[in-house]
Amino acid sequence: MDQDRSRLNLEEPRRVTIREVARAAGVSVSTASKALNEQGRMSPETRDRVRQIARDVGFRPNAVARALVGKRSFTLGLITNDTYGRFTLPVAAGLASAMASKGVSVFLCAVDDDPARVRLSIEAMEDKRVDGLVIAGKRIDRAPPLENRRPAMPVVYANAATPPEGVGFVPDDKRGGALAARHLLSLGRRRLAHISGPEDFAAVALRAAGWCQVLRDAGLEPYGKSLHGSWSEAFGYETGLFLRERLGTERYPDAVFCGNDQIARGLIDALQVRQIRVPEDIAVVGYDNWDIFARATRPPLTTIDMALTRLGECAGLTLLDMIAGKAVEPGLRKLPCHLVMRQSCGGEQIGDAT
Template identity: 55%
Template sequence: MSSDASPAPAKTPVTLREVASLAGVSVATASKALNGQGRMTAETRERIRETARRLGFRPNSLAQSLLRRRSFTVGLLTNDTYGRFSLPVMSGISDALVDKGVSVFLCNVEDDQRLGQLHVDAMLDKRVDGIIATGKRIDRHLPVDLSNLGVPVIYAFTQPDPGAIAFVSDDAGGARLAVEHFWRLGRRRIAHVTGPASFAVVHTRAQAYRDVLTENGLPIMEPLLGSWSEAWGHEAVKKLFDGKLSKSGGEKPDAVFCGNDQIARGVIDALRERGLGVPDDVGVIGFDNWQIVAEATRPPLTSVDMNLAALGREAGLTLLSLVGGEPAAPGIRKLPCRLVVRQSCGRPPDG
């Protein structure tokens, strides 16, 4: 009388045993029928499948995992609660894995060693197939020891253990992208305003900046190190455009390459306040391509994008191949950045 063709409401999950019994076969046969294994008449197989469908049968992953020693889960460790860096990374990882039926345990360990151990233990207990570590800084370790865990580990946008596999952004390449873009636009007095010396990327990018200038025979203006804030961008403009610029001659910059988008925002605002036009008088390029900031600047900010989602995807895929038993050479893989051109540095080079 009732609609027995509709999938069951699954108040309590239906087991293989129930399917088998309703189809009048053993659980072994039922299992084989549903997995396309074993030999049986097409009629039997179809009958079992139909029964399973009708009952809304879905195999219990826990039981499968126990048997297969493979849980189709991975752990994602991060110490970045709010940040905008690890989020795209995480999203990329998740993207790469969901299609393979792999679920992700998200574990925020803050900077707390105890919490880290807690999470790692929990992940191991739950028999994750692998672990990905990510964080808010590429030059800092997570507060956990991931060596010798018995499962594959991949580092993404965080400092790896020696001998591990890591994916990071190519910051030097990203900086080159920016400075070379200025060069191609005809800018010749290019300054660099960036964050504090305690960040490794500050030095990486600064060196790339110097390299490009040197290669092209341009004068090097010593990079200005400060903080990652708008306020520092303001201040830096004062230093760049007020003072007599030491040895480099005293001419004012016609371009500023900034260490992040907030600094760039400060720089642009400060330039406008002192009557300098962006991009006409001075071009500005930021770093991170933080959309909400880059698009709120006037004019909208050209910025280097680290392709973090792609980085995460790559990390996820690599972990999967490791789990599958394929070998992979240890080392740090740098993934290229890309320049997102908006309006803060003049017309595109091919324009």
């Protein structure tokens, strides 16, 4: 056993405790604690001496002990049903990195959509006394199945359905749709078609609503039927092969706004087969700014970015406020999207904003 440990360099380092710091400084443990935490009044000399010695011996307070006495663990849980990761990944990255700079660590709980795993995760987070929970999803009208469990700590929702009295953050999809419309109008396009994902997604309706409203404000109607299918290249491709037939229009549209980048890519590939030029004949705007797609499309895709990393940051910072007892209004926060220009719309290329 000792052999094994040494073979793997596992010798437990006997970590230095505050007691040893206190003794080395010739003060009591409580004085050492106060010096280290800048609490209460004390002579600058002893405070500095304690801190210097702590630094010298490499003292680092045991966060577990601190959590036990302080009722704060400086720890958060992230519960997500998006194991596929398209959405949670940027959210998690933004959250973890914003929290790291506040000294807060984040537990990752991947739960699929299994209520039993959700329950287990929440219990684990409760047992470990996390200060708060971020509940993240892959669509804004669903959430991991919490059933009726109300977690014993503050909760913030991120890119997921938020209950009436909860606090949640989602991308402003309506504004995203409006951005796409305004951009295409500004380029002089007038026959504006829309192809999107399944109708039962709230995001689909919101993006379409923002899109339509801008068109109507400009005195236009959406060009042709609005088309719905899976969030896949296959749907975009198959639609692109028979675009006029599907839209029920005589002419081709001169612009298409697609509900995500995959649909946009499939569409563009099919238009190429049909010898239709993008952006000359048809301008295309995608949605998601999923790099790996948007950049690889020929031509590279102009698309809407939902700023999910920022969403993760905001969710975390708000959760920290709630944990600190600050007043936080319940409700849904819609975070701004932005347009990333590449080459699928022509027009001025202001460069790649990513």
